[in-house]
Amino acid sequence: MTDMPNALQLPLPLERQAALGLVEQVVAALGALIDSGRLRPGERLPSIRRFARQQGVSNATIVEAYERLVASGMLIARRGSGFFIAKREAAQRSGMPAVRPNPVIDSAWLFSEVFADERVPIKAGCGWLPSSMLDGEGLHAAERRIIRSPGAQQVGYGHPFGYGPLRQTIAKSFANWSLDIAPHQVVTTHGVTQALDLIMRTLVKPGDTVFIEEPGYCNLIAMLRLASINVIGVPRTVSGVDLEALEQLAALHRPKIFFTNPVLQNPTGTSYTPACAMRVLQAAERHGFWVVEDDLYRELAQATDPMLAALDGLRRVIYVSGFSKTIAPSLRLGFIVCQSELAQELARTKMVLTLTNSEITERLVYNALTEGHHRRHVERLAGALLTAQAQVSARLEDAGLLPFGPLRGGMFYWARMQDSTLSATEIADQALAQGIWLAPGEFFHVAPPPHPWFRFNVAFSDLPKLSDFFRKLS
Numbered sequence: 465m466t467d468m469p470n471a472l473q474l475p476l477p478l479e480r481q482a483a484l485g486l487v488e489q490v491v492a493a494l495g496a497l498i499d500s501g502r503l504r505p506g507e508r509l510p511s512i513r514r515f516a517r518q519q520g521v522s523n524a525t526i527v528e529a530y531e532r533l534v535a536s537g538m539l540i541a542r543r544g545s546g547f548f549i550a551k552r553e554a555a556q557r558s559g560m561p562a563v564r565p566n567p568v569i570d571s572a573w574l575f576s577e578v579f580a581d582e583r584v585p586i587k588a589g590c591g592w593l594p595s596s597m598l599d600g601e602g603l604h605a606a607e608r609r610i611i612r613s614p615g616a617q618q619v620g621y622g623h624p625f626g627y628g629p630l631r632q633t634i635a636k637s638f639a640n641w642s643l644d645i646a647p648h649q650v651v652t653t654h655g656v657t658q659a660l661d662l663i664m665r666t667l668v669k670p671g672d673t674v675f676i677e678e679p680g681y682c683n684l685i686a687m688l689r690l691a692s693i694n695v696i697g698v699p700r701t702v703s704g705v706d707l708e709a710l711e712q713l714a715a716l717h718r719p720k721i722f723f724t725n726p727v728l729q730n731p732t733g734t735s736y737t738p739a740c741a742m743r744v745l746q747a748a749e750r751h752g753f754w755v756v757e758d759d760l761y762r763e764l765a766q767a768t769d770p771m772l773a774a775l776d777g778l779r780r781v782i783y784v785s786g787f788s789k790t791i792a793p794s795l796r797l798g799f800i801v802c803q804s805e806l807a808q809e810l811a812r813t814k815m816v817l818t819l820t821n822s823e824i825t826e827r828l829v830y831n832a833l834t835e836g837h838h839r840r841h842v843e844r845l846a847g848a849l850l851t852a853q854a855q856v857s858a859r860l861e862d863a864g865l866l867p868f869g870p871l872r873g874g875m876f877y878w879a880r881m882q883d884s885t886l887s888a889t890e891i892a893d894q895a896l897a898q899g900i901w902l903a904p905g906e907f908f909h910v911a912p913p914p915h916p917w918f919r920f921n922v923a924f925s926d927l928p929k930l931s932d933f934f935r936k937l938s
Contacts, residue, residue, distance in 0.1 A: 475519055486521055490529035498538050498549060509539070509547045584896065588925040589903030589918070591730070592793050593875065597848060597923060599791050599832060599841045606831030610824060622823030624811045626652025626799070630830040634799055641774035649778070649801055651810050652821050656760050656786040656798040657683050658814075660723065663756055663782055663800065666813045668693055668720045675713065675722040677705060679731050679878070679908035679917070681758065684723055697910040698722070700732055702869035704740030707747070714751040721754045727769045728761035728874030731908045731919035733853070735872055741770040748780045759785045760798075764846045764874050778803055787829055789875065790842050797821065797829050849873055852922040859931040860920065864938030868917075877920040880905070884937060888916035895933055 476493040478486060497503045509515065509530070516526045530547050533539040540548045625631060631650040638645045653659040660681075668674060670692035676684060678697025688695045696717060699706040705724065713719075724744070726736040736744070748755045757772045762785060773783040778801065786798030800810055814820075832838055850873040857871055865879040884891065888904030895902045905917025 478519060478521070486525050487528045487532070490519070490521070490525060491532050494529065494533060495536075495538060503549050505549050505551045507549045508545070509549070511546060584899060584901040586900040586924065586927060586930060588920050588927075588930050589892075589901045590921050590924060591875075591903075592921075593789060593845075593923050597845055599838065602832045602835060602838055602841060603792055603828065605835050606828045609831045609835070610827055622820040622826060624815050624820055625807070626650065626821055627823050627826035627830060630826050630833075631799075633830060633833055634801070638774070638801070641771050643771075643774045643777070645778075645801060646804070649804055649807050651800045651802075651807050651814065652826060653786075653798045653800060653814065654818060654821060655788060655796040656758060656784055657687070658818070659784045659786070659798045659800045660684055660756065660758065661687055662810050662813050662817070663721070663784070664688065664691060664693065665817070666806075666809050667754060673717045673719045675710070675717075675719045675753070676910070677724055677729065678910055679905060679913070680723070681725060681730055682907040685908075685910060695910055700729065700734065702734055704734070704736035705744065707740065707743050710744065710747055714747055714753065718751065719753045721756055722748065723756045723758065724772075725758040725760070726772055727759060727765040728872060728876070730761070731876050731903070731905075732868050732878040733872060733874050733876040734869050734878075735765060735769045736772075738768075738770045741772055741775055745772060745776050745780065748776075753780075755781045757781050757783050759783060760789060761874050763790050763842045764849060766872065773801065782806070787832075790838075790845065791829060791832050795825050795829060797825055846873055849875060849922060852926055853877055856920060856922045856925045859926065859928075860934065863931040863934040865918075865934055875921055875923065877922050877925070878917060879920065880915045880917040881934070881938065884916050886916065886937075888913075888918060891916055891918075891937065894937075898929070898933060900930060900933055 476490060478489050478493070480486070484492075494503070494509075503509075510518065512523055512526045512530065516523045519526070530539060530541070534541050534547070538550055540550045542548060625648065628647065631647040631652065634650050635645040635647050651662075653662060664674075664687065668691075671694065673694040673696060674688060675696050675698050676688070677700045679700060680697070685695060694717075696713060696719070698710050698713060704726065710722075714722075722744070726741065728735055744755065755772060755776070759771065759773075762769075762771070773781045781802075783801040784798065787795060788798075800807070802810070850871070853871050853873060856877050857867060860877070860879055861867065864882060866882050868878040868880075871877075881888075881891070886894075887906075888902075889906055892902040892904045903919040905913045905915075905919070908917075908919065
């Protein structure tokens with residue numbers, strides 16, 4: 465085992481004025497020597513100081529280059545001995561992409577693989593927005609502010625309830641709805657899905673009954689079933705929920721919670737009328753159940769759409785929202801607003817399950833919300849989605865699909881085939897063979913629907929190939 469491989473006797477071809485930084489140049493040069501076999505497995509690289517002196521660069525440059533090569537699997541670091549060329553099989557294995565079978569569109573794929581699967585080019589059934597519609601400029605500005613902050617603010621655990629200035633900003637936003645919220649009534653979470661999970665774990669136990677909307681949020685259905693909760697669907701209508709069904713079911717089953725998405729609902733895209741909102745709250749009071757208001761799409765909604773939390777004053781309503789649809793889904797940040805005593809219980813549940821949120825993420829969101837152009841970004845986004853929804857609706861209606869209700873904006877369009885003998889899942893399988901990902905209605909129902917319904921994401925569905933597919937089916 466040599467101390468100084470021959471391949472490194474001469475200086476590497478580094479250029480001080482190149483666009484590529486010195487660290488990247490060292491990594492690339494060493495990687496090329498390893499790939500070519502000029503540096504052999506088991507050989508030891510020069511010490512950091514010696515190699516830095518030989519190449520005419522700083523020790524820090526070599527430290528970072530070596531560490532990057534260790535992280536990529538090309539080098540091995542041995543404490544007290546130095547850095548060694550890794551075995552070629554290990555290096556290749558570390559960077560070898562996994563070979564996956566062709567996707568099968570079912571609920572398991574939707575929950576576990578959809579976000580990482582890039583093989584289906586037309587993502588008409590997805591639940592996120594394209595990066596071009598998100599607030600990349602605001603997020604980059606927020607990141608720059610984070611980088612400039614003191615190092616002590618970027619390490620350690622955050623507060624159990626969440627980053628204080630962010631919770632204060634969230635609390636202040638409810639003044640627009642004449643709702644006086646204190647920061648200690650706000651608990652941040654790892655996205656809205658975790659917020660719903662914390663509420664479920666805190667307020668219900670296995671065997672209890674909860675109501676959800678049908679169709680409704682597919683992840684929530686799966687989450688409740690996983691916890692052995694008795695799930696009953698309340699039919700969703702164009703104007704909200706079926707109030708007569710809600711009354712009858714509540715009298716019969718005495719639910720602990722009604723989970724509802726009143727505004728721009730996922731998957732139907734519909735919103736409560738004010739009359740529906742008041743009657744749901746009256747039913748909750750009469751039958752003694754909590755109402756969990758999933759309000760993730762509020763910023764994209766119309767100003768006249770009612771907010772249950774504001775109408776109720778947070779007596780029976782637990783409010784949930786987040787930032788994945790307006791800032792970036794990668795941040796995974798949501799929040800719960802509720803009574804002070806319940807907020808304390810939810811924070812304790814959160815600490816047991818996941819400890820605190822990432823405070824760096826919370827600071828990023830806080831900066832994005834307060835740097836000055838978030839409101840204008842949301843206005844542009846809401847307008848773009850309303851336009852896209854109208855265009856998608858025209859295409860799909862022309863192809864023979866029947867919409868659920870009038871257009872109100874937001875991300876989703878819910879429609880069905882009128883006279884198909886195929887199920888939605890069978891149609892989705894045919895679409896997948898043509899590179900189209902559809903979200904069948906079965907995913908959003910407790911019991912399978914009688915007609916082949918589909919949820920379309922309007923940001924990905926204004927495509928001739930999609931409408932042509934349905935036109936040939938009808």
